[in-house]
Amino acid sequence: MKSMAFAAPLLPGKTEADIAAMATVQNGERRAAHEASRKRAGITREAAWLHRTPAGDVVVVLIEADDVEAAMGAIATSQDPHDVWFREHIKDAHGMDVAEGFPPPEQLIDFRA
DSSP states (O other), X not given: OEEEEEEEXXXXXXXXXXXXXXXXXXXXXXXXXXXXHXXXXXXXXXXXXXXXXXXXXXXXXXXXXXSHHHHHHHHHHOOOHHHHHXXXXXXXXXXXXXXXXXXXXXXXXXXXX
16 A cells, blocks of 8 residues: 655635535535545545644645555546535645646655554
């Protein structure tokens, strides 16, 4: 299993909207659609943390999949209504257009005991 983590800064004033949207995929009306989306993409774990910093709020995301880049590509190109909604939300809250591609972050260290 491979993993990737990245930081997604929130645009000013978008923190509460992001919290609310993520609540719908964690425990709300979008949960089943989100689980189906991630299963189609091959994602076995997706976790996100809100980090409030003096420079602005950031969401730290962890994705695990056998092929992380293919999984991200699947979400970026899917026409499933949930995936389209998710991409639109990410663009609105973070200013990131996932459909334009997602350059993977450069991993600097991976210590494991």
